[in-house]
Amino acid sequence: MTNTQILENAKRNKIQADDLAIHNWYQFILGYPPHLVREYINRFGLAEEDAILDPFCGTGTTPVEALKNGITCYGLEANPIAAFASKVKTYTGYDPEMLRDYLAYIHCSMKASYEHQGIRELQENLFAYQTQMRTATIDNAPVLPDRQKDVIPKGFISTKPLQKVLIIKEIIRTIEDETARNFFLLALAMFIVKDAGNIRFGPEIGKTKPKTDIESLRTFINIAEIMIADVENTRLIKHAHIMDGDAREVGKYLPANLHATINAVVTSPPYPNEKDYTRSTRLESVLLDFIRDKKDLRAIKNKLLRSNSRNVFVADADSQYIREFSRITSIADEIEKRRLDLKKTSGFEKHYSKIVLHYFGGMYRHFKTLKPFLAPNCRLAYVLGDQMSFFRVHIPTAELLAEIADSLGYIVNDIELWRTRAATATKMQIDENILILENT
């Protein structure tokens, strides 16, 4: 790759400084930057009476950016913690004064609870904050049930940081106002990922050296204060409607009165690779009780588009929808042939060819159930990465989805190169494209 390309890629990937507010509250490492959404709002000529949809909205880049630009937005997301983040980020009725009062309450309650339970901080007494009369003292050390511990990968959080997180959660739970409660729970999710857990992203989730203890008072309060400042300084115009749902069945989640009303779609579905989104969000999902046991985890995986070998199930049948697409079935055949040639026999590797079939079958269902909701001439932008994760067989994701969309009556306007990325296995540069479609 040339230096110009490297610089160009870096610019495309980077979130711009002016864009940080709200977007950076809790986000996926692999989300796209807000300026991309803005670019398509402009290119599609969206006006204030229009509505945009992101059917794979993750932690809310499209919804937040739409509201910053005065466009109504609908979002669907199947991973509950990501849907929760999108809802909290796009809520427009926060009262900063009330949030500040609650933050003082949380702070005093943390101090009182730590004192009561004999918990020490790393830098005792260095951090003074407003005092307030009302506090909640958590008397007994909260315990994480074994059925929840069992779904957290080993070593993702150490004992003392876990103890502090559970106390903060109990305190936040005593807040009467639901929107304020959710606001601080999202702050806690950020605190878990950035400060309490032994995790890092690169871009896959990995473990850091265990943190035996953490400074929690100052760190948590700082995170929440920055969020409150964002609320004060950012104007979100219009509303977002975020639904927990499966984009393969759009009609089950979007209300019928939205038929033929969506003017644009800007989205990025998962790619067919080995990325397990439920693992990258596992620690905070469990600690905030979005996952209470293995059954919950499985139910979440079941709602996701099949894109990795950790979420393929015996009963899966999405492959049936793409049997006629010979380019897709040939890729699946080639993957299976390479597996046999390479004598790879693990259960995960045996799934690779099926993932490709179920992935494109799931996207077929998505495009089909989406269509009734699109206004005439609705424009759609899908950010899609080519992949080589399965025995290095090249999967031209955007091209194959263009074929599927075309068969369902969409007009394929273009496939634009967005950026290139180094493939994890080969370090070869592979394309990430934007598939531009139009509703007829």
Ligand SMILES: C[S@@+](CC[C@H](N)C(=O)[O-])C[C@H]1O[C@@H](n2cnc3c(N)ncnc32)[C@H](O)[C@@H]1O
């Ligand atoms: C590439 S990420 C999107 C990131 C997003 N643009 C953001 O700003 O955070 C893909 C998202 O699709 C979600 N997803 C996967 N399968 C889904 C499905 N069947 N329905 C809805 N969302 C799904 C994943 O949980 C993930 O959040």
